[in-house]
Amino acid sequence: MIDVIIVGSGASAVNAAWPLVKAGLRVVMLDAGIQDRRDYAAEIPSLPFSEIRRTDENQHDYFLGRDFEGIPFGPVRVGAQLTPPRQYLTHEADNLLPVVAKQFEALRSFARGGFASGWGASAPPFTDDDMRGWPITRDDLQPSYANVAERIGICGENDPELREFLGDDLPLLPPAKMDSNAAHLMSSYRARKHALNHRGFHAGAARLACVTKRHRGRGPLAYHDMEFWADKDEAIYRPVYTLRELVKHSNFEYVPHVVVESFADSDTHATLSAKRLQTGTRESFTATKVILSTGTICTADIVLRSLGNARLPIVSNPYVYYPCFVWSMLGRKVRDRRHSLTQLAIYHRPHDPAEPLLQAQVYGYRSLLTYKLLKESPLPHRESIKLLQLMQNYFVIVGLHHQDLPTKSKIITRDGDRISVSYQLSTSEKAMQARNEAELMRNFSSLGCRAIKRIDPGAGASIHYGGTLPMTHDNRPFTTAPNGRLRGTRNIHIADGSVFPHLPSKGLTFTLMANADRIGSAMADEFKKT
Amino acid sequence: MRGNASSLAVECRQFSRYLIGRDPSAEIMERYARACMKFSDDALRGNQRAYRFARRHPWSLPFLDAGCGVADGTNVLRRRLLIASAILETTTDHADVFLPRTRPLPAAIAITLFHGAKAALKIIVGVPLLLLVKTL
Numbered sequence: 001m002i003d004v005i006i007v008g009s010g011a012s013a014v015n016a017a018w019p020l021v022k023a024g025l026r027v028v029m030l031d032a033g034i035q036d037r038r039d040y041a042a043e044i045p046s047l048p049f050s051e052i053r054r055t056d057e058n059q060h061d062y063f064l065g066r067d068f069e070g071i072p073f074g075p076v077r078v079g080a081q082l083t084p085p086r087q088y089l090t091h092e093a094d095n096l097l098p099v100v101a102k103q104f105e106a107l108r109s110f111a112r113g114g115f116a117s118g119w120g121a122s123a124p125p126f127t128d129d130d131m132r133g134w135p136i137t138r139d140d141l142q143p144s145y146a147n148v149a150e151r152i153g154i155c156g157e158n159d160p161e162l163r164e165f166l167g168d169d170l171p172l173l174p175p176a177k178m179d180s181n182a183a184h185l186m187s188s189y190r191a192r193k194h195a196l197n198h199r200g201f202h203a204g205a206a207r208l209a210c211v212t213k214r215h216r217g218r219g220p221l222a223y224h225d226m227e228f229w230a231d232k233d234e235a236i237y238r239p240v241y242t243l244r245e246l247v248k249h250s251n252f253e254y255v256p257h258v259v260v261e262s263f264a265d266s267d268t269h270a271t272l273s274a275k276r277l278q279t280g281t282r283e284s285f286t287a288t289k290v291i292l293s294t295g296t297i298c299t300a301d302i303v304l305r306s307l308g309n310a311r312l313p314i315v316s317n318p319y320v321y322y323p324c325f326v327w328s329m330l331g332r333k334v335r336d337r338r339h340s341l342t343q344l345a346i347y348h349r350p351h352d353p354a355e356p357l358l359q360a361q362v363y364g365y366r367s368l369l370t371y372k373l374l375k376e377s378p379l380p381h382r383e384s385i386k387l388l389q390l391m392q393n394y395f396v397i398v399g400l401h402h403q404d405l406p407t408k409s410k411i412i413t414r415d416g417d418r419i420s421v422s423y424q425l426s427t428s429e430k431a432m433q434a435r436n437e438a439e440l441m442r443n444f445s446s447l448g449c450r451a452i453k454r455i456d457p458g459a460g461a462s463i464h465y466g467g468t469l470p471m472t473h474d475n476r477p478f479t480t481a482p483n484g485r486l487r488g489t490r491n492i493h494i495a496d497g498s499v500f501p502h503l504p505s506k507g508l509t510f511t512l513m514a515n516a517d518r519i520g521s522a523m524a525d526e527f528k529k530t
Numbered sequence: 531m532r533g534n535a536s537s538l539a540v541e542c543r544q545f546s547r548y549l550i551g552r553d554p555s556a557e558i559m560e561r562y563a564r565a566c567m568k569f570s571d572d573a574l575r576g577n578q579r580a581y582r583f584a585r586r587h588p589w590s591l592p593f594l595d596a597g598c599g600v601a602d603g604t605n606v607l608r609r610r611l612l613i614a615s616a617i618l619e620t621t622t623d624h625a626d627v628f629l630p631r632t633r634p635l636p637a638a639i640a641i642t643l644f645h646g647a648k649a650a651l652k653i654i655v656g657v658p659l660l661l662l663v664k665t666l
């Protein structure tokens with residue numbers, strides 16, 4: 001019999017699989033595994049953005065998409081960074097798992113590698129403060145953070161100033177070079193550090209899942225500013241790289257094009273009912289243990305189909321962007337070679353100590369192209385083009401993730417054949433967010449830049465989901481034990497965002513991977529014992 | 531409504547001259563026509579008056595674009611101009627017009643003031659013109 005079936009091939013799944021495969025267990029990975037049929041990636045040259053723009057006659061194909069799917073007309077919505085080469089990440093989701101959601105973007109990925117095939121790679125670890133109320137601590141996660149950091153490559157600094165926000169105990173690759181705006185903001189920050197720190201505002205190099213020097217056959221980061229479009233240097237971590245290493249093991253098998261619908265659990269094993277995507281035929285798979293890592297929303301669907309319907313909590317970091325103009329850089333030369341992801345991380349302790357930490361990331365904009373900014377400009381197009389040509393070098397985007405706690409107004413359930421999500425922030429949550437955001441942005445502006453507008457892409461737009469089957473010590477239905485076991489089952493474990501009781505104001509994915517590694521490692525130990 | 535390819539090519543030339551002061555290549559015109567046909571059933575539906583007026587009276591295009599920018603940002607005319615801009619931007623021929631450029635501070639300020647003033651004038655004329663065209 002198979003020892004462990006892991007469902008999914010995303011960031012969570014491959015990192016849950018790793019310790020099990022290394023322990024010599026027979027592991028099968030079942031995955032919907034949709035790939036980019038259009039294969040845009042093959043067309044994109046391995047050149048810096050500005051050179052591609054000047055020399056590649058075919059650039060319209062992947063920048064706009066062959067069906068012009070890269071030209072947006074409406075307001076800025078969820079997944080604005082999902083460029084045509086990344087749009088396959090959500091293909092077939094509406095057919096495979098329809099969702100009705102009131103005022104909430106519930107994105108699902110059935111792609112090989114899941115959402116992390118297009119993520120922004122911002123990878124801050126959680127601290128005990130971030131995990132307040134959880135049944136596990138940073139110490140419990142620490143060995144897995146270290147394992148994953150080594151496996152995927154994390155760059156950054158163990159900066160003593162940011163210790164309270166990040167810890168200082170992970171193996172890190174050298175930090176990525178900041179672009180000119182971020183370097184300027186950072187030096188402005190250093191000049192006012194004392195006053196800003198006093199107001200709870202701290203800044204530093206971003207922690208990125210990115211290899212700045214050659215690491216496990218990947219990288220180094222080429223600074224081509226093409227990270228939203230392609231992975232030519234393989235510097236930004238994608239789960240398929242771990243999958244590529246896993247399939248080299250004879251005790252591991254990857255089975256794509258299979259959609260798992262439900263499970264049945266017994267004393268000794270678990271059985272999954274699944275459908276082959278290509279033929280529609282139904283099949284069952286049995287193993288001693290199963291780990292579901294299909295992403296919070298898909299996992300909720302499988303669990304509710306299997307154990308019966310219920311109203312589960314759901315959380316998702318409320319996300320807002322501020323396009324900002326770094327006026328104090330105007331007229332200065334900027335470096336052409338850069339990367340497109342987070343340049344600078346900001347941590348803000350609100351004035352009221354009872355309120356949670358707020359974290360923001362500063363990005364450059366250039367490689368997402370000018371025409372998307374034209375859509376946001378109220379000026380005539382001709383003048384907008386002239387002004388943007390002059391000012392674009394000095395634009396940065398500040399993205400803020402607010403903490404999210406479960407409440408009675410944030411619910412996911414099954415409704416007929418669909419998943420239904422209803423999500424509403426309370427007035428007091430909104431007021432707290434507005435207050436903390438205003439404090440952070442006021443401090444940020446004092447570095448010499450001005451916010452142009454506030455863009456709220458809507459609830460769910462962070463694509464950070466969790467909280468549906470929270471880890472807890474209480475033995476309640478639709479919760480998980482700290483080892484990931486789903487309560488009411490013996491052999492079904494969950495390793496993805498579902499088990500996070502709430503989401504602090506940080507990217508969750510590094511912790512998803514570490515927690516999956518922790519759950520996989522504990523399961524491997526259990527197998528050894530028995 | 532599907533514009534036929536040749537009238538869309540003419541439209542592309544008009545828009546390109548307005549947007550970047552250059553004529554588009556045949557390939558760009560063909561691409562523009564293809565994109566408009568692709569979007570004709572959804573994104574390019576809606577009130578066509580400003581767009582039709584600007585096509586018939588090319589002098590009015592900058593003003594109507596400016597008027598729509600402040601008073602009706604999702605107008606079909608703005609959407610067609612967005613398509614044209616996206617297509618022009620993603621070509622090697624016109625990359626130089628869109629790629630960011632650094633200027634010394636005094637030049638940057640002068641350029642900003644000049645184009646800012648031009649935009650303001652166009653808006654002053656464009657908003658009432660748009661209202662008028664919409665009532666025609």
Ligand SMILES: Cc1cc2nc3c(=O)[nH]c(=O)nc-3n(C[C@H](O)[C@H](O)[C@H](O)COP(=O)(O)OP(=O)(O)OC[C@H]3O[C@@H](n4cnc5c(N)ncnc54)[C@H](O)[C@@H]3O)c2cc1C
Pocket residue numbers: 007008009010011012013030031032033034079081082108109110111112113114115116117118119120121122123258259260261293294295296298302462463464465495496497506507508509510512
């Ligand atoms: C544009 C973008 C930028 C982001 N940036 C960041 C960032 O900077 N930092 C950060 O922390 N997070 C970021 N995220 C979020 C991050 O990508 C996700 O948190 C993470 O990828 C979730 O991983 P997962 O493995 O838990 O689930 P998913 O990525 O959703 O993977 C689910 C997997 O399960 C499979 N699957 C689903 N249902 C089934 C089924 N029924 N049967 C079989 N297989 C199934 C899918 O094929 C897929 O392989 C970003 C996301 C996006 C889209």
